[in-house]
Amino acid sequence: MLVDTHCHLDFPPFVEDLDSVISRAAAVGVRSMVTIGVTLDRHPGNLAVAERFDDVWCTVGIHPNEADTAPEVTVDTLIRLADHPKVIGFGETGLDYFHKRAPKEVQEHLFRVHIAAARETGLPLSIHSRDAIQDTADILREEYEKGPFKAVLHCFGGSPLLAEVGMELGLLFSIAGVVTFPNARSLHEIIPSVPLDRLVVETDAPYLTPVPHRGERNEPAYAAFTAARVATLKGVDMEEFRRASTDNFFRLFTKARRPRTAGH
Template sequence: MWVDSHCHLDFPELAADRQGLIGRAVDAGLKAMVTISTRVRRFDGIRAIAEAHDGIWCSVGTHPHNAHEELDVTAEDLVALAGHPKVIAIGEAGLDWFYDKSPREAQEQGFRTHIAAARASGLPLVIHAREADAKVADILTEEMGKGAFAAVLHCFTGSRELAITGIELGLYVSFSGIATYKSAQNLRDLARELPVDRILVETDAPYLAPGKFRGKTNEPSYVVETGKVVAEAVGLTPEEMARQTTANFYRLFAKADPLQRLSA
């Protein structure tokens, strides 16, 4: 069975047919999914989705695009919200210097706040990194020196150097539908180089549908297509990849109950 380790079920593109996409995910062989927070002030909606369904988990945090809007959210605030039984991760947080929708100083402050929350709560941090690889690597290395924390580099499209730094620091690397694109041979080559016990797959739905479905609204069931492509890249069968990435998921997101399963 597969797990979609990163999607956004509260986004309008998915909210209109949420029950339908859950049913399609079950039919595709998904066991669980994680709906990821982008604004703490909208966390109640995220939590309600997770509470309503077995096999759906959530995170709590502020996306770097919105960092400047929630600088008043403290690590202690995040830890308190993360006490809910359905919250299994902190984030997503990090640096996005491609869009620069939030001042870089605000993004870095938010990133470090979320790292502190991950360290204090024991929950893994979901990291967003775009066009800021060297700075992300520097912050992760510096912060890991202050005390260990678990994390995943989500929707990875960065440099080999960032991926290897992450692996050396004990992090996981997650591949999205981008890894299926013809232009992304570098990502498939990188996947082959990484330890298979540190690889996750995700959709980042409603965005980045894999090549087979490109142009459509992405949804959690499509994670299977990404998993098949990554499996071929690393030399595993799809069945082996499903088992491996699911085991990796429950190792990293240890608060998630593996006995809970999606149901239509």
């Protein structure tokens, strides 16, 4: 089986056919998925999606592009919202200097709030970093010195610095459909050096649709194409990669349960 570790099943493109989306994913072995939080206002709807399906989980958090929607959110608020069997982590959180939709200082503050919640609860967080590699690396190292926390680098893009920091701090690397793009050379070059026990896959659906479906809406079933490309880059067969990445996910997201009928 495979796990789509990062998707957005509460987003409008899935309103009409979510049951079919989940069925198509299961048909190709994508048995579990995590629908990721982006704002606190959207959390009830995202949680409802997770509650509707046995093997869909969710996180709670504020995307850096939405940081100014709740700039004063506290660690206690995040921890309270995570006190639900279906909420298995925090985020997505981090820094985004590409869109510039929220001030850098607000993004940084909320990033540290999410990290503190992860540290206090032991739940992992999903980290977003776009055009902010150095600041992301600096904050991760500074916060880790205060005490360890668990995290996954969402949509890892092949940055040598983030690879170094991720390895240093014991983070997981989540690979999205970008890896199937011919021009993703830095990612192609760095994946072979990332240990198999640090890799998971994601879709970021409905975004970042992999080859051969570019131009279409992305969905969890397409994680299989990403997994196949990563397995090739790692020089392992697909079954070995499926097993390893699934084990990696459940080792990090300890609140999630394996599907009842799916071993590895």
